[in-house]
Amino acid sequence: MTFLLQSTLSRLRGKVRTIPDFPKKGVLYRDITPLIGDGQFFRLVMTVFLKRYQRRKIDKIAAIDARGFIFAGALAHILGVGLVPIRKKGKLPYQTYETEYASEYGLNTLTIHRDAIAKDEQVLILDDVLATGGTAEAAAKLIERCQGTLVELGFLIELLDLKGRERLSRYPIYSILQFP
Template sequence: MTRQDLASLIRNIPDFPIPGIQFKDITTLIGNGQAFSEVIDRLHERYQNQQIDAVVGIESRGFIFSAPLAYRLGVGLVPIRKPGKLPAATYQIEYQLEYGTNRLEIHRDAFQPGARVLVIDDLLATGGTIAAACDLIEMAGGQVAELAFVIELTFLNGRERLRERPVFSLIQF
């Protein structure tokens, strides 16, 4: 499958979750076994020969891609979650959303010091969530090797916010 084939499987939902937003629905992509496998295969091909010590998935759709990729790479999976979902001691960060704030957490003992971490999420929009995730990873002793996304909304310029970090996206809109 080509990138264009994969992109064609992403459904656009107008006015969700609020009016004016064009939501990129990945359920049609991950519901297609061949397409889902292709996404994981492409990510695996990119990272299989790189020094990656752990894969981080961002709650919740990042888990869909991070778990099979961590498995394929033979490394551990570290979740970054919403508050109150992790049972042990955590680092927490609050970050700005378009309308208000949100919080994320990671276990304090998530990494060995200096671990090279690949961060996976489904979509890069403005970069706020992923920037907060990077701060958490560094608080926990990890080093961000690369940020990987299945989808990038280029018109929102999320890469600009992350300019000092390597960013990869499979599909751009």
């Protein structure tokens, strides 16, 4: 994004804590809690997302369980659009669509309420991290199953070495920060 200075990106990157071997050996976990725990940095992240999406036609923002709720909820509030939770299986009480996917940690299932998105509504998916792309791909499939139109997949962090962008090559993707 053109208005972001390299120094600003470096400051944001510096607020992301790296924890080795979590949740399993060999994984470098990118912990966003120091970043979102600092009000000025959290505001900065939300400003970046706002600048990117404020002039786009968006009817709903879909949030991926659970950390996606942090960013999607805040941005939906700012933009005055609906928020759609995409949850793990067994967490939504009404009729759902579901899709199984493989992530870097194993097999999982995501669900969405069948009536969460109307046909042709413009939907932004927002989440914290793009890793292998399994979770994001499953979320995108759920939006399509509801007959919504996916505007973009937006992330705070993209883990480049895990090649999630390649897996999601048919969708537009945006990430604020990139890590190896």
